[in-house]
Amino acid sequence: MESEADNKLLFLDVLVQRQGNRLNTSVYRKPTHQYIYSSSCHSIQVKRGVIVTLTRRAKNICSTPQSLSAELDHLRYVFTKYNEYPSPFVTQTINNTLDSTTKPPRQQTAPFTISLPYIGSTSHHIRRLLKQQADIDVTFQRGNSIQNLLQATGRPRSSQKQDPSGVVYHIECDCGDSYVGETSRPLTLRIKEHQASVRKNYSKSAIADHIKAHPNHNIKWDKTRTIVRNQSDYKIQ
Structure with missing residues (x-):
């Protein structure tokens, strides 16, 4: 739009x-x-x-x-x-x-690779010990943060699996116009934000601007589809 x-x-x-x-x-x-x-x-x-x-x-x-x-x-x-x-x-x-020089792919030197939460310098000590003592390579992933653990309400996050994060999505209006967006968060959450923007007439939303200019149009929220999905769900390793 x-x-x-x-x-x-x-x-x-x-x-x-x-x-x-x-x-x-x-x-x-x-x-x-x-x-x-x-x-x-x-x-x-x-x-x-x-x-x-x-x-x-x-x-x-x-x-x-x-x-x-x-x-x-x-x-x-x-x-x-x-x-x-x-x-x-x-x-x-x-x-x-x-640098356009082709770099050779990294060779895996250890027979095993594990992924551990990153907790600062301690993580580097653990990785070095595992490599020296057991010939195990270690990659790091993001650990829990306040954002992961709490919602805006202060209540713990639900353990129910959310929609995949990291998608490019398509939203259509009944007039034939469409909106293509991307988000690193769960798609259902991003759709709720779009819907709130339309209800509250926020000018920062292209969809809200479209409805403001054409109040008789209807957004097909239930027809929202994912165009591209990041299979790793933005997981940092």
Whole structure:
């Protein structure tokens, strides 16, 4: 339901801009975007992976050298200025990601690999001991957080399995227009947020804007479908 404005059109994390008879693309991010802080309890591999992923996204989306350069400058500034990552770490990670040299696949050196919750420096000690004493490789996954354990009401989260997270989804209006969105959270939760935006007439929602402009239209909530699903459900390892 996004419409072109000032020769620009937003689609997921892509900004499409009409310039003459050409369509150029660059990265689009919501004003509320945020990244892992340098002091957060995540392994260095996860923090490096965030920068690698954002750099690859910029490389894949940006259609001009100017837009790619601007996006990489933004990443360097945000991670060093606001997230307090060491500048050499950020720069080296970005440069290594941009390097087109084919890197050989990582060889598994141990016969067994296990996944453990990451709890800081203790996790690294455990990994080193398991490798030295039992020849076992260890990967890390995110442990429980307050967000995992509590809802906004203060009640514990239900043990019932939620819908898979990390999907691109499609919502249709009875007029034929449709909305395509993406979320890293359970789809049912994101749909409830869309419905609340329509009820409360929030202008931050493209669906709510559509209903505001066309009050006689009806959104086919029950026809919402998943286009792409992240099989790992955004699980960090």
